[in-house]
Amino acid sequence: MADLFDPDRLSRCISCGFCLPACPTYAMTGDEASSPRGRITLMRALDAGRLELDDPTLAEQASLCLGCRACEPVCPAGVEYGQLLEEWRGAQWQGRRRPLIVRALVLLVTLRPAHRLAGILRRAGRRKADDADQLMLGCVERTMFPRVSRAALTLAPGLAADPDQGCCGALHAHNGEPERGAAMARRLGDDLPGTIVTTSGGCAAHLASVIGRERVREFSEYVQDQRFQPVLIDGRPARVTLQDSCHLRNGLGVWREPRRLLQSVADYVELPSAATCCGAAGTYSLVRPRESRTLAKAKVAEIEAAGVDMVVAVNPGCLRQLRQALRRHRSRVRAVHLTEFLALSTKGPHSS
Amino acid sequence: MFSDRSLSTNVLRKLRSVVGNENVRTDPGVLEAYARDATPLFHAYPQAIVEPDDAQQIAEIVRIAVEHRLPIIPRGSGSNLCAATSAQQGGIVLTTARMRRIDEIAPAELLARVQPGVTTAALAKAAGEHGLFYPPDPGSHTVSTIGGNIATCAGGLRGLKYGVTRNYVLGLTAVLGTGEIVATGGRLWKDVAGYDLTRLLTGSEGTLGIITEATVALLPAPATTGTGLAYFADLEAAGRAVAEIIARGVVPATLEFLDRRCMDAVDAYAHLGLHATAGAMLLFGDDGEDDQVAASLARMRQACLDSGALSVEIGGVSEAESLLAARRCTLPALSRLGSLTILEDASVPRPHLAEMVARIDDIARRHDVVIATFGHAGDGNLHPTCVLPSAEDTEAIARAERAFGEIFRTAIALGGTITGEHGVGAAKLPYLAERLGPAQTALLRRIKSAFDPAGILNPGKLGS
Numbered sequence A: 001m002a003d004l005f006d007p008d009r010l011s012r013c014i015s016c017g018f019c020l021p022a023c024p025t026y027a028m029t030g031d032e033a034s035s036p037r038g039r040i041t042l043m044r045a046l047d048a049g050r051l052e053l054d055d056p057t058l059a060e061q062a063s064l065c066l067g068c069r070a071c072e073p074v075c076p077a078g079v080e081y082g083q084l085l086e087e088w089r090g091a092q093w094q095g096r097r098r099p100l101i102v103r104a105l106v107l108l109v110t111l112r113p114a115h116r117l118a119g120i121l122r123r124a125g126r127r128k129a130d131d132a133d134q135l136m137l138g139c140v141e142r143t144m145f146p147r148v149s150r151a152a153l154t155l156a157p158g159l160a161a162d163p164d165q166g167c168c169g170a171l172h173a174h175n176g177e178p179e180r181g182a183a184m185a186r187r188l189g190d191d192l193p194g195t196i197v198t199t200s201g202g203c204a205a206h207l208a209s210v211i212g213r214e215r216v217r218e219f220s221e222y223v224q225d226q227r228f229q230p231v232l233i234d235g236r237p238a239r240v241t242l243q244d245s246c247h248l249r250n251g252l253g254v255w256r257e258p259r260r261l262l263q264s265v266a267d268y269v270e271l272p273s274a275a276t277c278c279g280a281a282g283t284y285s286l287v288r289p290r291e292s293r294t295l296a297k298a299k300v301a302e303i304e305a306a307g308v309d310m311v312v313a314v315n316p317g318c319l320r321q322l323r324q325a326l327r328r329h330r331s332r333v334r335a336v337h338l339t340e341f342l343a344l345s346t347k348g349p350h351s352s
Numbered sequence B: 001m002f003s004d005r006s007l008s009t010n011v012l013r014k015l016r017s018v019v020g021n022e023n024v025r026t027d028p029g030v031l032e033a034y035a036r037d038a039t040p041l042f043h044a045y046p047q048a049i050v051e052p053d054d055a056q057q058i059a060e061i062v063r064i065a066v067e068h069r070l071p072i073i074p075r076g077s078g079s080n081l082c083a084a085t086s087a088q089q090g091g092i093v094l095t096t097a098r099m100r101r102i103d104e105i106a107p108a109e110l111l112a113r114v115q116p117g118v119t120t121a122a123l124a125k126a127a128g129e130h131g132l133f134y135p136p137d138p139g140s141h142t143v144s145t146i147g148g149n150i151a152t153c154a155g156g157l158r159g160l161k162y163g164v165t166r167n168y169v170l171g172l173t174a175v176l177g178t179g180e181i182v183a184t185g186g187r188l189w190k191d192v193a194g195y196d197l198t199r200l201l202t203g204s205e206g207t208l209g210i211i212t213e214a215t216v217a218l219l220p221a222p223a224t225t226g227t228g229l230a231y232f233a234d235l236e237a238a239g240r241a242v243a244e245i246i247a248r249g250v251v252p253a254t255l256e257f258l259d260r261r262c263m264d265a266v267d268a269y270a271h272l273g274l275h276a277t278a279g280a281m282l283l284f285g286d287d288g289e290d291d292q293v294a295a296s297l298a299r300m301r302q303a304c305l306d307s308g309a310l311s312v313e314i315g316g317v318s319e320a321e322s323l324l325a326a327r328r329c330t331l332p333a334l335s336r337l338g339s340l341t342i343l344e345d346a347s348v349p350r351p352h353l354a355e356m357v358a359r360i361d362d363i364a365r366r367h368d369v370v371i372a373t374f375g376h377a378g379d380g381n382l383h384p385t386c387v388l389p390s391a392e393d394t395e396a397i398a399r400a401e402r403a404f405g406e407i408f409r410t411a412i413a414l415g416g417t418i419t420g421e422h423g424v425g426a427a428k429l430p431y432l433a434e435r436l437g438p439a440q441t442a443l444l445r446r447i448k449s450a451f452d453p454a455g456i457l458n459p460g461k462l463g464s
Ligand SMILES: Cc1cc2nc3c(=O)[nH]c(=O)nc-3n(C[C@H](O)[C@H](O)[C@H](O)COP(=O)(O)OP(=O)(O)OC[C@H]3O[C@@H](n4cnc5c(N)ncnc54)[C@H](O)[C@@H]3O)c2cc1C
Pocket: A015, A016, A017, B037, B038, B073, B074, B075, B076, B077, B078, B079, B080, B081, B084, B085, B096, B116, B137, B138, B139, B140, B143, B144, B145, B146, B147, B148, B149, B150, B151, B152, B153, B154, B155, B156, B157, B204, B205, B206, B207, B209, B210, B211, B212, B328, B329, B331, B332, B421, B422, B423, B458
């Protein structure tokens, strides 16, 4: 199976194993095959023709991997695992080998008219002068969490929000259609000229990898210099924690910004595993519900132990995962998006 | 000796009855993942992966293996650099992934008792929570297991002052190649009853017994740590500074050096802002009481300046951690320079360090290969690393191998050895007899057959 992978990318890994302790699936199984290094070994075997696409271990590992990219920042060799995984799934997840649920989902977000049907959209939508920075509405977020964009527009009133914008294609890229995912990102980049601001860490990382880092601002980066009033609960500062968005942290290196914002308005506590995937991981909660729940359960235990009022997410997938998990475990802690949380800031934005 | 590829259903059934179905795996993809460790150019398929969870299970697996003449290759995290876990003759890879329990940290006795699959960093952390300290810290400490550390007698970045793994192993429980379980040593600081089998098992690379539990010594954690960074025109000059430091009676915790190529690779990853033009750097560090550390750093600083350092910087605890972390990733960072990195592990008596560095340079030039060198300078332990543009270029690989052959012989000629800490494994077995001579080589064989008469434990390594 030649030509599946960029040869330079695939040859970068020297199998040192430094990535093993960072990988949540390796922690779960202790199995070399479900470590980043092991998966790269499998990709190489596929590339060299030692294993075929039908091999059950390949199928299992392509789906067990969260795609969280926690293995990237710890890799001294600079292996771009996320890209390799896209290439791998691009070959692996074709036709009948593609998980059924993935097929259904990708189809769903590809249907642009679906967004327009959701009435909330029009209200969230807002055209502005051509040189305004553009808020990306996100295909999942705009339907499931319309309040997130609304809050973003309140906090950053200068943003334009074109209601006709399409999907960035992150979901496609991560689920076996890298070319299409890239094409969709390029199209979105054309639709929304200038700087694109997004409230979704996953979209931010994908978009940046296609249209260039300089054109993409994740929301916490975008408002990092703004001053907000403290968020109070029962007259005391809210006690909050943050769940990183994997791609935002591991792909774009953005993790200090949301923390600084939260520290400036609330009593912030760091979760021991804040940087570790919560199990949402795009389509993962649907493709691998058991493992996804295992990760979520551990997360809820930590959140409970932290004694917080709220846990803040910077990506819609994480928000959904945390909300469901907290509900499942009958927790009183609420999960909110960063924009929703900042909007609670008693008097709204104050420029410094 | 060992033949057919796939194991008979009979053998598999027996193995499964010991550890459970899910802990015996033979899928081709899984075997692929275990066909290599961190050593490049070695690829060999095992026939099964077995994950036991205690000594009793391991003893039963050994008996099955003896009966069916199956090799057993013990494996921790597979981070070794000498193809020590390469299944050269097929067989069972026995992993310790399910044996990760820290059984005991005993502050009153300054020791810990752990299962072999615990990582070095996890043990160090657990000890730290009791104000204690487990000194051996191989560069791979977040990955490597205690079982692997003991079986390779791993060194690390604190070797000069604190020694290596062997200095901390008090007692071992191990399953021999006969299926017998032995407990050597124990919780005692003094115990001379019998041959020192604990030391013999340490560094035995899984060829004498499978370690199922280790009792290791701990120390009280030092109050503080400090580091300094000295830059030199070249690695030879840094090597002379090392000799000077030690000649002045300083025995620091850390003395590591990197040449220019290594500095560039590390900085590309860690963004430390290292000196842009210096030919080499020396990272020195010490730990202990505040004033003692300050005094030791000052003396090292002076020794560096007197040996012609271009500049010297002294840093605090936070710098110490990031510098050491960066130093630890030198090897993988070097792979940024090419597609294939082959690393070696020659060790020479300290006074010959500078000379060895110069000889390596000369060898690299003559064989027309790029060699970047870093290492545990304080221990006289060098890691010349050959970086090749392509893993397919067999001609270049052959040149690199000739260069390394010469490096080993030079090290031996200078009173040194072919491996300081990474082990012999399958990778260096061809050079072992040269280092040991015929009488010792024969003795190794006899020791091997006493522990493992059927020759099933990691065959093709050390004394087999
Ligand atoms: C980037 C990098 C840096 C490194 N830095 C250092 C360093 O500074 N110093 C150093 O010494 N090494 C270093 N190493 C080498 C390696 O990490 C060590 O050899 C380590 O001790 C291996 O541990 P492991 O758990 O990965 O063992 P493995 O690689 O799995 O096994 C190593 C050997 O131990 C045997 N073994 C494992 N578990 C057992 C057991 N329970 N019973 C019996 N035998 C067993 C195996 O059969 C094999 O022979 C480095 C490696 C890398 C990749």
